[in-house]
Amino acid sequence: MALIKCKECGKEYSDLAETCPNCGYSEKKAKEKETLCVSSSRKNKYAAGAFTWFFWFVGGQYIYLGLEGRATWYAAAAQTLILISVFLPVFWIFLLVPIIQAILFCAMPQEKFDAKYNSKDSPRISAGRLPLVFLGIFIRCFLIVTILFFILSVIMR
């Protein structure tokens, strides 16, 4: 029999006991709860691939992965590229980027994906924050397009 220190109240108790006799804390239950919490919100690499494939133009994969900054910049860049592609169709070649990215997500080994996006402190974006994310994308698009048109108008003059 050994003594272990309770994580909740700090008092020592026997490792044979299921719960701390002082405060009732159970290491086993706490661990169960933790794994349950992780598995229910666990990000899936195929979902990441699907989000890339279908929602790349709004940075869907990064919104799914909880990377807000990257999502907004990626989306803004994507929107700008779409706009340019309308005038210069050769720019549609950039469509290869999300296609390759989607394939890479699906082909990524699960452990590597978990280490990158499913660690305990990996970020998440709550549904309530989504309007702000989209507002961020809109503002960036607006800025980029305004600058683009300004440069174009100077060149065309």
Ligand SMILES: [Zn+2]
């Ligand atoms: Zn305790």
